[in-house]
Amino acid sequence: MKADTISTLVSREILRTANARNQANLADTLKEFSSGRLADVGKTLGGRVGGVLDMRHIVGDLEGLTSTNAVVEQRMKFLQSAFGAMRDLGQTFSESTLGIYKAGGDRGLLVADAKSRMETLSDVLRTSSNGVYAFSGLNISVPPVDDYLSEPPSPARTAVISTFTAAFGFPPDDPQAVTITPAQMTAYMDGPFAALFEEPQWSANFSHATDEVMRDRISQHEEINTSSTANDRGIRQLYFALTLAIDGGTENLNAETFSVLAARIANTSSEGGYSVVATQARVGVAQERLAQANERIAIEKQALEGRIGKLEGVDPFEVADRLSALTARIEASYKITARMQQLTLLNYL
Template identity: 35%
Template sequence: MKTSFISTLTLWNAPRSGVARMQTDLASALTELNSSRFADVGLELGYRTGTSLDLHRQLAELDAQKERNGLASLRLSGTQTILDQVREDGEGFLALVAPGKLSDDSAAAITQEASSRLAALTAQLNGAAGGQYLFAGIDTGKKPVTIYEGTPASAAKTAMATAFQAAFGTSQGTQPGAAAITPAQMTAFLDGPFTALFTDATWSANWSSASNRNITSRISGSETVETSVNANAGALRQLAMAYTLGSDIGLSSLSKPTQDAVYTKIRDLMGTAAAGVTSFQADLGRAQTKTTEATTRIDIQKVVLTKSLEDLEGTDPAEVKTRIDTLKTQIEMSYSVTSQIRGLSLINFI
């Protein structure tokens, strides 16, 4: 027969030995009640933990893709808004130089309007969203277009004055030199030296620091779209050409027939530019639609994956609540027994 040593301390500590475990279980149960998820997923799932981790990874990738799509949508929306303004300004200016609207006194007003719209175009092309320049191509940290009118004179304005002086031996707006320019001479200048001021090389040297490459955004695992228009695009250059021509050719100093030659060139440039801007907006609109559809598909995928995770890691609230009540009762009983034992002493029975 085996005997064991009994003391008050042994009896006192016996109920307390299980309290720590029950308190740990209670904390885990409370966590499960609040999160509706196993407190220790690895312990509960065992070999299926890998499946849980894979589902979490897929959800994280979808969240990251949705955030990238949001940035792309912001860029597309901002670009569309600016192009709307650019197109409306262009249409308004084109209406001013329509043949039926012109008179002998139109030159000064058109010069002022062209100057104002050139400044507006520059500001629009330097527009930004989310800390990135929208028309800078992939070089989103660089302001894409320089200001034409400024102090000191911009490279573009200096190049215009130099080309005019070389072609006609006089400066813009001078009398009687500019008044002697014939329509044929002006047409030759506009189709030659003036157009040369807006070629790829001279545009990049005097006007633009934008990249020729537009931003391409991945909107899903297998789909990419262009989500920007850069300031080097032909239609935007043609707008700058038309406004520069109207504002800095010295319209008021030219003869009426020569003015008509200038207006004809402006109308040609504006008509082509308007069609180009509309085409840009159509392309961006398709990109917006694809981005929205991709984001919708991501939301659907997230719902499916979230449901799979809930089925794998989720707890039954009723079962957890019952477990919590049971643990609380056991802990209270343990405290009660411990309190009663503290009042006992073997000395009282000797």
């Protein structure tokens, strides 16, 4: 019978190799313990890893949509608020105009009220949301309108005053306005003045916006309008009423002609408010579609993440047991190695 011998060097080499393997397994186990997913997805899943990558790509797209939809949602809320303000402006200015006319009040108050509301309307239209002018159509980097009451006079106000002067032979603030008859005022309002709020004069003097508005993809297969335009009919009607009150000769007209002017201002302002409500309703429909899209995205994302988790995920209890076993094994290996290093023939001489 032959007895084989094993040197301490060979034993140490075996322990070293086993210890290195345990260290590598420990690193992978620690990674799985902290992340909750496989340390090497490709190695473990093999051919199924392609499906996981596809699902992760879709999840990334859905997360991108969620981020852009949040910006769109904020813009839509701004539009709703702006349209609400314009709706109220149109209705209350109509009531204010009729109140001053029926009470025989100071017409200067009507002009001052119109100027104040014009500033409000201009501020609403010129406000940006996340760097986007929501009423500029596709010209999102350009304010949709100029300040009508600016100094020097804006192109819009210059055009209004020039049109009045061309029609009557004197500017709106001239006392000669008292000579304007109701028929002449009606012809002016229906003719050259009304033309200012139609193309091409509207875009030439008042608006920098486009008729076409922004569209954003809110889901993988759905787009909605996500901005508006100052070319909306309701906004033009509000400008018609306010500019007519400011630069229509209001303070100098005779009583009969002022009656015609006040009636047109009140009616057009009220119509503008109602027209804005119709546009506001369309924005509301788009908001509802956005909310539904966000719900679908959340459900789809949750389902995909669940499927990915089943493929990539690890059992935390099993990983904890494996981590404990590996730690104990490595500690035992270190103890054995330490004892073997103490073995020497000198102890037996």
